[in-house]
Amino acid sequence: MAGIWIYSEDTIIAQQLITLGRDLAGQLQEKVCVLTIYEQEVQSLIAAGADKVIVLKGDNVWPESYAQAIAAQTTECQPTLLLVGGTLRGKDLAAKVAARLQTGLITDAQSVKVVGGLLETERMIYGGLAVCTEVLNGMNVITIPARAYEVPVADVGRSGEVVTIEVKTEDVMAVGNVCPIVRQGVDITSAEKLVCVGRGIGKQEDMKLAEDLANAMGAEICCTRSVAEDYHWLPNEAYVGISGQKVKPVIYLSMGVSGQVQHVAGIRDSKLIVAIDTNENAPIFAAADYGIVGDLYQIVPLLTEAIKNK
């Protein structure tokens, strides 16, 4: 039946992907079909715009164990495309599905478009240095990051087809001891204002400079990879970059951040980027809206005072 297929173990992301799915389905004159492992979400998915929902019913609560079942459904029904929510669980599953189908998998597509009847995707490569545009050949799997699209407004009057399929899950792995990661402070991915600390800060005590500025601004604190991974001054969840968090604050202000391409890839959706660093040639300045070339140990306390006195 062709169609644009969507799967995420996170129903909110599945709904976000329906926004993209409906757009593509409209252009290609196809239907949107959502696969879910949660029977209770059927109505919300239809209300969000699914024409059809396939409920995969298995005994395993571990989402990754449904890869084989999703691959089998995909082989049987031959959709045009399978969009998968780009969580880490989603990426794991997408790769296993793509391997079974011997098809392409576009990871973290920034855009999916119909150009001359063919699907085209864009994604970052070389740590964010470049954008690779690909023309898809046949059925592909694409993962889309969370929050890339809005959740559609629910239309509770919509109706859709519902199919429930009993599936066999892969039960090779013993999964236990699932612990939520307790974040210190707020989730930086949803912070409105961020102060970012880089290696220009020489010792842990000097983190106070950043804290004072963050307090004056009403901002949260994030950091570069080495500050978290090498120095452990902040938890790993606080580092920004291509392998860390991607942030989109109204203002991102960095101190002592050189601006390696992998870091800049994580801040590019910020509305305003401000940088303070001693090195005039630091790449962060090319990525910044405003900046001060200077010693952060002089500049930051002055800036904190100036903001406090406003």
Added chain:
Amino acid sequence: MATIIACYKWVLDEQDIKINPGSLDLDTSRAKSKISDYDRNAIEEAVLQEEKTGAEVASLTFGNSKAKQSLKDALSRGPAKAYWVNDELADKADALVTANVLAAALKKIGQYDVILCGEGASDTYAQQVGPRIATLLGIPAITFVSEMKIESDKVIATRKIGDCTEEVSVSFPVVVTLLPEINKPRIPSLKQVLGAAKKPTTEWSIADLGLTTEEVTAKNKVKSIKGFVMSRKNVIYKEGTPTDKVASLVASLTKEGVL
């Protein structure tokens, strides 16, 4: 004794890639190559496990003829031997092809208990070769691992997946993909670098692996690769006293309405 195989990709160092300002084409002419950053964690973890459990460690890569220089680099980091699938097709390979080739090479090697991969390559960061290999070999994959240990014929690992961690245990053979936080790769000593030249290497071409043309042909067509240019205001205050510069910045930020 477990056999561990650490997979790695020989990639261009993105730090050396320049963007042509007019065309936005990439200039890779001066770019050196390196073992993909995250794959160094895979090699390091294999060696750490060897130190703890006495496992036997080998490295495996798929690359063109230039990847020859990677063998010594990989071996200086600790593995006892290196496998290399040397083929110019690597230049055009996507993750589908890479996984097919590596899985076929692993079958040819024949003996593997734990296959370690970085969570993604530092050039494409497609984060899929590890779980693809597992699927092709019909074995489980433990992805995004922040801690692991080997106990007799099992891997016990902590996965870190977004908002939670989970502990999983799986019997051999298994593919494990590692988060960079799992370890800190050591810099090889001079002795290790010199010793690397004496370690055995095995070289195959794709033809040795019995793959079909379809299995080694990239699925999609790359239409373009263009440098990403961020359009920003680039108002940088360089001159004047620190107080002047701060005053200018505060004035600008006030005007933007972000303070």
